[in-house]
Amino acid sequence: xxxxxxxxxxxxxxxxxxxxxxxxxxxxxxxxxxxxxxxxxxxxxxxxxxxxxxxxxxxxxxxxxxxxxxxxxxxxxxxxxxxxxxxxxxxxxxxxxxxxxxxxxxxxxxxxxxxxxxxxxxxxxxxxxxxxxxxxxxxxxxxxxxxxxxxxxxxxxxxxxxxxxxxxxxxxxxxxxxxxxxxxxxxxxxxxxxxxxxxxxxxxxxxxxxxxxxxxxxxxxxxxxxxxxxxxxxxxxxxxxxxxxxxxxxxxxxxxxxxxxxxxxxxxxxxxxxxxxxxx
Numbered sequence: 001x002x003x004x005x006x007x008x009x010x011x012x013x014x015x016x017x018x019x020x021x022x023x024x025x026x027x028x029x030x031x032x033x034x035x036x037x038x039x040x041x042x043x044x045x046x047x048x049x050x051x052x053x054x055x056x057x058x059x060x061x062x063x064x065x066x067x068x069x070x071x072x073x074x075x076x077x078x079x080x081x082x083x084x085x086x087x088x089x090x091x092x093x094x095x096x097x098x099x100x101x102x103x104x105x106x107x108x109x110x111x112x113x114x115x116x117x118x119x120x121x122x123x124x125x126x127x128x129x130x131x132x133x134x135x136x137x138x139x140x141x142x143x144x145x146x147x148x149x150x151x152x153x154x155x156x157x158x159x160x161x162x163x164x165x166x167x168x169x170x171x172x173x174x175x176x177x178x179x180x181x182x183x184x185x186x187x188x189x190x191x192x193x194x195x196x197x198x199x200x201x202x203x204x205x206x207x208x209x210x211x212x213x214x215x216x217x218x219x220x221x222x223x224x225x226x227x228x229x230x231x232x233x234x235x236x237x238x239x240x241x242x243x244x245x246x247x248x249x250x251x252x253x254x255x256x257x258x259x260x261x262x263x264x265x266x267x268x269x270x271x272x273x274x275x276x277x278x279x280x
Contacts, residue, residue: 001027002034002055002063005074005121005129010034010065012049020045022053022065036065056129059098071095072121077138078170080131082115092119092131106132108157109187117188118156118167133157135167141202143172149195151206155187166191166206174204182209183250219251219259224268224278232278237271 001024002010010022013033020041021033034055045051053065054073071094072078080092083099090111091099102111102119111117111133119131120138135156145151145168153168159178164185166174176185176193185191185208193206226249227234236244238260242253249256260276263269270277 002032003074004055004057004063004123004127007052007054007069007073009050009052012045012047012051015047022051025050032063034063034065036067040065040067042067054096056096056098061126061128066096068096070100072119074121074123074129075138077118077120077135077167079116080119082111082113082117084113085111092117094121094131100129100131102131102133106130106134108133115188118154118170136165136173139167139173140171141173143168143198143202143204145172145195145198145204147195147197151193151195151204153191153193153206155185155189155191158185158187166193168193168204168206172204173202174206176206176208180207180209182255217262219255220262220266222251223249223256223259224263227269227276227278232280234276235274237274237276 002008009025011025012020013023014021019035019038021035023031023033036051036053042051051067053067054070055063055065058064071080080094080100082090083093084091089101089103090107092102094100100121117133118135119133120135121129122132124130133156151168153166153174154170155164156167157165159165162175163178163181164176166176168174191208193208195204196207197205199205238257245251245253245256251259260269260271264271268279270279
């Protein structure tokens with residue numbers, strides 16, 4: 001059986017003017033064959049030889065072989081570049097002559113030409129190879145990481161219910177829970193995070209915040225920088241609406257209050273009825 005989307009060893013069973021036909025060496029003479037175009041046939045190839053090929057479909061939906069190796073094969077996850085955007089979705093450069101379709105329904109955000117995205121290869125209902133940005137089920141669960149390890153990953157989906165889904169090392173399944181989201185996190189962002197727990201199934205829970213006692217100092221310096229950007233007078237204080245604080249600082253109201261308290265204790269600021277002032 002010839003396996004669509006996979007690298008495999010096939011046997012040369014027929015030579016024609018425009019190429020050679022290959023078949024499963026374990027099959028019988030009546031089983032399906034696939035064409036390897038003449039321009040890709042290695043010099044000196046004879047009937048009975050074994051060749052390593054990748055099987056995909058051409059622009060007319062015919063099964064075809066290539067000796068070129070695509071950047072991703074069936075079920076693999078990795079970075080691909082958007083070559084163009086068309087009527088039915090985007091087309092990705094995956095190292096072959098025919099670009100790989102990323103349907104609109106498989107995009108977790110709208111992409112444009114030149115974007116580098118994280119994608120996986122799957123077979124659609126019409127038995128064609130396509131790409132998806134919904135890589136959750138294709139990610140590995142056997143990461144080498146433990147609690148408190150520092151990791152790097154790419155955000156591939158954001159859920160209002162669960163948080164930000166992250167492909168750690170573009171390979172392992174991770175999640176920044178909603179309560180741990182901090183600042184502006186977008187699909188496609190490469191983030192640095194800390195492993196807060198390893199689930200029984202191998203998935204990683206992540207935080208982009210440091211431990212509380214470290215983060216409080218980090219937040220304090222961030223607030224100080226924001227105050228300085230307002231020429232030393234922030235036009236609201238820690239009693240402001242949570243929406244205002246979030247918009248201006250990227251922090252929750254509690255995080256902001258802790259940071260302001262840290263600065264107040266260090267006598268770096270003073271709080272007035274409607275503002276926070278830097279003490280010079």
